[in-house]
Amino acid sequence: MDLREEEEKEVVVVGGGICGLATALALHRRGISSTVLERADSLRATGVAIGIFTNGWRALDQLGVGTKLRQTAIPIQAFRDISLDKGSQREIPFGKGELRCLKRSDLIQTLANDLPLDTIRFRSQLIAVKFDPVTSYPLLQLHDGSVIKAKVVIGCDGVNSIVAELLRLKPTKLCSTYGVRGFTNYRDGHGLSSEFVRVRRDHLIMGRIPIDDKTVYWFVGRPWNPQDSNVSKDLELIRQSTLESVQGFPEEMVGMIQSSELESLTLTRLRYRAPWDILLGSFRKGTVTVAGDAMHVMGPFLGQGGSAGLEDAVVLARCLAQELSMVGLMPEAERVGAALDRYVKERRMRVTWLSTQTYLTGMLLETSSLPMKLLIIVLLIVLFGNSFGHTRYDCGHL
Ligand SMILES: Cc1cc2nc3c(=O)[nH]c(=O)nc-3n(C[C@H](O)[C@H](O)[C@H](O)COP(=O)(O)OP(=O)(O)OC[C@H]3O[C@@H](n4cnc5c(N)ncnc54)[C@H](O)[C@@H]3O)c2cc1C
Structure with a gap:
């Protein structure tokens, strides 16, 4: 040195x-x-x-x-977990607990x-x-x-x-999952409940949390495949491949990805x-x-x-x-x-x-x-x- x-x-x-x-x-x-x-x-x-x-x-x-x-x-009041495989959902109120998305x-x-x-x-x-x-x-x-x-x-x-x-x-170590994250801005307000909603199907998971009255944060976790290395460099490809993976998910969530801020999108290979x-x-x-x-x-x-x-x-x-x-x-x-x-x-x-x-x-x-x-x-x-x-x-x- x-x-x-x-x-x-x-x-x-x-x-x-x-x-x-x-x-x-x-x-x-x-x-x-x-x-x-x-x-x-x-x-x-x-x-x-x-x-x-x-x-x-x-x-x-x-x-x-x-x-x-x-x-x-804004404070998030409850967590709603939806399983598309089982057709079930459960809601957990946060009660005295605090969750906000910054x-x-x-x-x-x-x-x-x-x-x-x-x-x-x-x-x-x-x-x-x-x-x-x-x-x-x-x-x-x-x-x-x-x-x-x-x-x-x-x-x-x-x-x-x-x-x-x-x-x-x-x-x-590398996880076999990667995460895509983004924002969606709604000029006239999103009108969503102040819930953290998580939807699961097979090995795929999507969540959304409102940050304030106009902005919602969402994420998708899904198995990594080798093509994702190329996708990660192109924001439009990140959006398209994410939309393909969430086909059949609730319309409100798919629409959120469609109208997301392109520059906000990130694709990360997860580590632990x-x-x-x-x-x-x-x-x-x-x-x-x-x-x-x-x-x-x-x-x-x-x-x-x-x-x-x-x-x-x-x-x-x-x-x-x-x-x-x-x-x-x-x-x-x-x-x-x-x-x-x-x-x-x-x-x-x-x-x-x-x-x-x-x-x-x-x-x-x-x-x-x-x-x-x-x-x-x-x-x-x-x-x-x-x-x-x-x-x-x-x-x-x-
Ligand atoms: C998809 C995803 C979703 C997540 N969601 C949540 C969540 O909802 N809630 C939560 O609590 N956590 C969440 N996390 C985890 C959270 O993002 C991380 O734990 C946190 O950002 C780690 O912060 P850090 O400062 O330790 O590291 P980093 O944010 O990685 O910061 C490291 C900094 O060090 C700098 N640096 C690196 N090497 C050097 C060097 N050699 N010399 C000088 N500077 C250097 C980098 O530029 C960087 O600024 C999530 C993570 C992922 C991947």
Whole structure:
């Protein structure tokens, strides 16, 4: 590594997605300044929208942005699950629980707006990390040849995390499903009920959630096939192939795809970190750790990946702030190490359970074998009796 332009920083967050920005904001709220390295040249909000349940809203409230964000999205009152195979439907009212669907751009922008100026450094792509042989602090090498020596590094760099590689975490795995997501805007209002509606048939799933009175977010999950690599580059092809796959679905939902905003469409091959890799993974090395998808990417089957990243941010900042406030008891690097160990301990079981429930829910969609389906249903009932129980989780005060 070339050390010519070495620069020193206290805390470096790698990645300016939902989790990286939330982590920087949580640290800022606890009086710890950080630098966010983001490889893109501006804030990016890939993936259209994001459903946030009670647990995510609790984390956003701790970050001080919950009230502002609630103004951008209507509350969803119930979940309606329709099976076209069985011709059945069930409705689950949310009762005291909270679900709202946020535009990702609103979430990203709101988190970023509350950060001090110059916290985010764009066009800063991390290409390698190693430890300084003298101080044992991490050295970050960026694509432009510059090197940053940081006291703490938090990898929020997503599914192909370079920081996770340093921790020797097993690579993330590909799901056999892909997700198409989009918005549909209705100039005179959509007139839909404030429900999260999910329709299933064979291995295909489509959901829609209103964001506000005029905009609806929808997604389709279906098995991946090799032609999809070409489709993903052409927005009109994404729309056409999605329309073909949902033939026979309720007209209202098919029409939503037909009239969707073309530029909003994204097609993503889904990835996950296996629950057993999360249970056994080593998430801290020296003063380096990971959070968000870099730690626990999971399929979107529970809509919890982003909220889990928000929870990580709150817990991580709390652990660091508490440990660093105990001045003089231990050398700083050891205190940071102790804080990161507490963070990992607190998060490990939470994200293992979340990813297990997500994994089983995804397998239920993907498998064709009846005995396997029955086994998964039994496991889901035994392990997760209440399918929305995970949304009641409280990550605690910042
Ligand atoms: C189809 C689908 C639907 C979903 N729906 C929901 C939902 O309803 N609710 C929910 O809570 N979650 C949902 N999720 C999950 C959620 O989108 C993710 O968990 C969340 O966006 C992860 O945020 P992150 O900040 O950890 O990672 P990312 O959003 O991937 O951000 C990583 C950032 O790091 C940057 N970066 C990467 N490498 C480097 C590098 N080397 N140097 C510098 N910068 C780098 C990237 O440019 C990016 O900005 C869904 C996911 C999918 C795929």
